Structures are given as structure tokens and as C-alpha cells.
Amino acid sequence: MTLPVESRLVPTNVFPASPKGHRDPRLVARKKALLQTPDMKPLTEFAQKVAGERKADVPLFDPASGGVKSKVLLLLESPGPETGRAASGLHSLDNEDPTAVNTFTALKESGLARSACLSWNIVPWYLKGHAPTPADLRAAVPYLVELLRILKELKAVVVLGTPAGTGWNLSGRGYGLKVFNAPHPAPHSINRDRATRWPQLVEAFRQAAEAIK
Numbered sequence: 001m002t003l004p005v006e007s008r009l010v011p012t013n014v015f016p017a018s019p020k021g022h023r024d025p026r027l028v029a030r031k032k033a034l035l036q037t038p039d040m041k042p043l044t045e046f047a048q049k050v051a052g053e054r055k056a057d058v059p060l061f062d063p064a065s066g067g068v069k070s071k072v073l074l075l076l077e078s079p080g081p082e083t084g085r086a087a088s089g090l091h092s093l094d095n096e097d098p099t100a101v102n103t104f105t106a107l108k109e110s111g112l113a114r115s116a117c118l119s120w121n122i123v124p125w126y127l128k129g130h131a132p133t134p135a136d137l138r139a140a141v142p143y144l145v146e147l148l149r150i151l152k153e154l155k156a157v158v159v160l161g162t163p164a165g166t167g168w169n170l171s172g173r174g175y176g177l178k179v180f181n182a183p184h185p186a187p188h189s190i191n192r193d194r195a196t197r198w199p200q201l202v203e204a205f206r207q208a209a210e211a212i213k
Contacts (some may be wrong), residue, residue, distance in 0.1 A: 008155075014027065014030055014031050014034065014063055014064040015064050015114055015115070016064075016094055018168045019093075019094070019100065019101040019104040019105060019149065020094065020095075020100075020101060021088070021094035022088045022090075022092065022094045022095050022096060023096060027064045027094065028088050028089075028090070031062065031063045031064060031090060031092075032089075032090075034063035035060060035063060036189075037063070037067075038068075039063075039066075039067030039068050039069060040061065040063050040067050040068070040069050043061040043067060043118075043150065044060055044061065044151050046059060046061075046146065046147065046150060047059070047060045047124065048060075050124050050125065050143055051125070054125045054139075056125035056126060057079075057125065057126050058068045058079070058124050058125050058126075058151060059079050059088075059089055059090055059091040059124075060089060060090050060091070060106075061090070061091060061118065061120065062091060062092035062093070062094070062118075062119065064092065064093070064094060064114060065114060065115070065117055065118045065119065066087075066115055066116050066117060066118055066153075067118070068150060068152070068153075070116065070118035070151055070153065070154060071116045071117070071153060071154060071155045071156065071212040072116055072117045072154070072155065072156045072157070072158060072209075072211075072212060073117070073118055073147075073148075073151065073154055073156070073158070074103070074117055074118070074120070074158050074160065074213050075104060075120060075121070075122055075144075075157055075158065075159050075160060075164045075167075075168060076099075076103075076119065076120070076121045076122070076160050076161065076164055076185075077120050077121055077122060077123065077131070077132060077160070077161055077163045077164055077184060078122070078124075078126070078127045078131075078132055078136075078163070078183065079091060079121055079122040079125070079126050079127075080083045080095075080097050080099060081126065082101075083189075086185055091119060091120060091124075091153045092119070092164045093103075093107065093114065093119060093131045094132050094136065094209050095120070097120050098186065098187045099184075099185050100120065102185040102186070102187065102201075103119070103160075103185045104137035105208070106185060106198070106201045106204040106205055107205050109202050109205075109207075110202045110203075110209060111205075111206060111209050112205040112206065112207040112208055112209040113209070116209075116212060118151065120145060122137065122140055122163055122164045122166075122167035123137065123139075123140045123163070123167070124140065124143060129186075131163060132146060132167070135148070137163065137166055137167045137170060138170065140167055141167060141170045141171050144167060144168075144171050145171055145172075147172075148151060148175055150171075151191065152188075153177065154175075154177060155177060155211060155212050156178040156179070156180065156208045156211045156212060157176055157177050157178070157179050157180070157207060158180045158181075158182060158204050158208050159180070159181050159182070160181060160182055160183070160204075161183060161184025161186075161189060162184075164184070165181060178208070178211045180204040180205075180207050180208055181203075181204065182201045182204035183200055183201055185199040185201055
């Protein structure tokens with residue numbers, strides 16, 4: 001019998017029960033020790049390739065995920081400061097920023113297992129304080145296409161926010177995947193109309209969970 005991802009990682013479990021798990025540096029260290037495991041190595045090498053080609057900092061994928069066996073891709077906008085090398089260096093729902101907290105909370109509320117998901121940004125490199133421009137999105141699309149080729153078991157994509165949606169559309173969308181759109185989980189997006197936008201976010205995650213059953 002194949003054990004779930006979380007069980008295989010016990011006792012060094014990398015799936016915390018509450019947000020802001022990266023407050024504990026031991027959790028970050030445990031995750032980084034897993035970056036070269038078979039489920040993570042292709043993703044680590046991909047992120048490093050993007051960083052080299054773009055000559056920019058690119059956070060690494062989070063081992064608290066499905067890795068290359070992920071069934072659902074959570075597609076966001078661009079890295080925030082909590083993913084930098086001075087912080088965790090990982091694109092993670094366990095970072096301490098409000099976007100990560102909202103994503104963690106909505107995912108848990110929806111019932112979509114983190115062990116089935118991989119979170120990433122349409123523009124995976126740092127943009128130094130500005131939203132993705134059309135040129136940024138066009139430059140990023142080939143990397144999204146390459147990532148989709150790595151994720152051979154992928155079944156669904158949750159597109160979070162307008163820039164991610166634009167990038168997804170530019171990529172061609174011809175991948176036979178189920179696509180669910182939702183507001184970006186950042187507070188400035190959700191709090192614009194929380195009574196409407198928060199349920200939309202949770203429902204998109206819930207629909208993705210149903211799509212991979």
C-alpha cells in the first residue's frame with residue numbers, strides 16, 4: 001500500500017496544521033532537505049534554470065506539495081517578499097505573508113489536500129514592486145508550458161487573479177485540464193468584497209478537489 005505524502009514524511013512532517021509555519025526555521029530546514037528527492041528534483045532544477053536564464057531570483061517549489069505527482073496546480077501572480085532568500089526561499093503556503101495565509105486557510109476550508117497540489121506563479125521571478133506587465137507575461141508563458149510538461153499527472157488548474165488568467169490564456173490552454181478561476185487570495189483582492197470573493201476562492205478549490213476524485 002502506498003502511503004500518503006504526509007505519512008511518508010513522518011516524523012519530519014512538512015505539512016503544518018496552521019498558517020505561518022515558516023516561523024519555525026526547523027520546518028524550512030526539513031523542507032530544504034527534501035528538494036533533491038525524486039518528487040522534487042525536476043522542479044528544483046526547473047526553478048534554478050528559470051533563475052539562470054532570467055538572471056533573477058526565483059523561489060523554489062515547496063516540498064509540502066504533491067511535487068511532480070501533483071494533480072492540481074495553483075497558479076498565482078508573482079513572488080512576494082516572504083519567498084526571498086532572506087526569508088524561506090520557497091514559494092509556499094507556509095510563508096508568513098497574508099496571501100499565503102489566505103491561500104492556506106481557503107484550501108483547508110475547501111477540503112483540497114495540499115499533498116495533491118503544487119503552488120506556483122505565472123511570473124516566477126521577482127518583479128521589484130510592480131504587477132506583471134504584458135511583456136512579463138509573454139516572457140513567462142514558455143516557462144509555464146515547460147512546467148506543465150513536467151507535471152505529467154496534472155488534472156486541474158486553479159487560476160488565481162487576472163494576471164494569472166491572462167498568462168494562462170496566452171499559454172494556449174490546450175492541455176486537456178479542468179480550469180477553475182478565482183480571485184487572487186491577496187487581502188487587497190479578497191477584501192474588496194469579502195462576502196463574495198472569499199466563497200469564490202474556496203469554491204474554486206472545492207471544485208478542483210472534486211475534479212481529481
